[in-house]
Amino acid sequence: MKIDILTLFPEMFQGVLGSSILKRAQEKEVVKINLINFRDFSTSKHKTVDDYPYGGGNGMVLKPEPIFAAVESITDHEKARIIMLTPQGKTFNQRIAEELKEEKHLIFLCGHYEGFDERIREHLVTDELSIGDYVLTGGELATMVVMDSVVRLLPGVLGNEGSVETDSFSTGLLEYPQYTRPEVFREWKVPEILLSGHHQKIEEWRRKESFKRTLERRPDLIDINKLDEKDRALIKE
Template sequence: MVKIDILTLFPEMFDGVLNSSILGKAQEKGIVQFQVINFRDYSESKHGTVDDTPYGGGGGMVLKPEPIFRAVEAVAGDAKPRVILMCPQGRPYDQKMAEELAGEEHLVFICGHYEGYDERIRQYLVTDEISIGDYVLTGGELAAMVVIDSVVRLQPGALGNQSSAEKDSFTTGLLEYPHYTRPAEFRGWKVPDILLSGHHANIERWRLKESLRRTRERRPDLLEKGELPDEWKALLAELEEEEKNSGSESE
């Protein structure tokens, strides 16, 4: 079982997300255990103050170190969990990191608000800073939900069919191939004949080729990250030849 603790000032934001769909079922199966903590409870101030004005002046408020340190130390105990700060300055999140975090037994997410964090939280408490994109959200809660969902669905037994996760976009380094279901024809649009053939080897080859086609069209940068397998190179060559022939026919 993986244990996930979430430190936030707005615990109610997580109620629906953690108790629905795959995440809710994973809890029921004992695959994951969630705990949502309001770190305001760890403030020593009688008013529950967790932020203050920044030294040196400037706009906004900065989260104080004391409540967050106490909260993390309380949930960690003697263990050494991965302590994750959701932050636009963090490492860009991707499927490889999701797979890495999925192998951990205990994760702690810190969701901040206001102008930012006291720098000592970054320096002496967290193990990872994660960004889900080059934009700024009101707080870290939505970003944490994205990361948690991507990690839990990789846990054995979380999905009805584990092979679904293994073939997701980015897991193989490619975008996922197109999917079709019944009916075989809808408004004149037909499912590709190969998918109705029952020939599994040909179907797998078609799926790989379509993954390469979609990746080449939408995310060519993914194909530039390293040496490609020979089969991929051969299929990419086929795609290029098809495009040339298509261009010649249209002239």
Template structure:
């Protein structure tokens, strides 16, 4: 997988891309990660990338030229014809998978990001994130360049870098080999449609608080059932809305009814 971030602050992105799971994935060659400064593509002597909005109003708006130029230059540099070895110059540019890259705009108006979208994006071979600043983007970027618009929540940040890095982290960790334990991503909250069950480790007792006896029993089938019940209980208590779309078995439904009777929740 290749992921590019187009930003005014590549140094900010590099601090995250070179650290922890992302840094290890980069070192192992699991994911090629880079940040590109679109100010380098400004077509004026002052290298300005923003201007005042037509029609008036506060704030500054990102100009289309440098962002279009950065994306197009990136695509020309990355992709070559597999038969001739020459740079691909026509539209649409396609990734080695045969699919065009996903060009993602991080903005509050975008589709609300969730684990299902992370799993969807993890199947792609190339993602490009556009990280903006200031008041907003020239609408032509949204209409004629991007393929996706994503939002990580109903609030506004000073720039798109933190939002994009959040998405990148959630996508890269799903790549084979990125995590030390391949089952970790499978059992994460939201991956199963439910919140994750609670975890415990040594010591078995800490300040009088004990690990549940079931987890010390060594009976793997009973432990799995306990974990499933705890996931259902935690989801009912904290995010009951998730239960409406979760894929539940008849056994799950019976456990859920028992939990509701015990807790008085509905």
């Protein structure tokens, strides 16, 4: 996968691109990530990228010219998903991450100030994503969130491929509780069933715990009418 990130603050990405899973994914060449400062595409003397809003009001608006020029400088941008990060976009979730992981090329547009000139949204972007109902200073943190959750799904990125399949939301449910050594910490014991070595019983326990947890915390994720007999019996237990 190729990812291009248009930002006025490329230095903000240093930590996240230089550490852990995103670093490893680039080293393994599963993903190639380019940072593009769209200020470099401003043709004005002072490299201006924003201007006052027509009609008045607070703050500054990102101008269309440098952003269009930066995107159009990217090879094969016509075939890419061009994603604007905006609090007005569709709320990002695991289903959208699964969909984006199938793409070969993603371009992220990080806004700042009051946001983008509307013509960028109308005539350049293919998708608008929000990471939640709150307002950030810029699109950089939102891009990191979306990119991280997409890249970890790419084959070969995580050491243990299985972990993606059982993660919260991948199964439609929240993940079951996890334990590791020691068997007893202070006086708190790991549930007996997990030490039994009985794989089928462990699977059943995990599925039941996933349902329990999801019903307690996120009942909106479960449509009881769509459950099969086995799962219905599990949640009645």
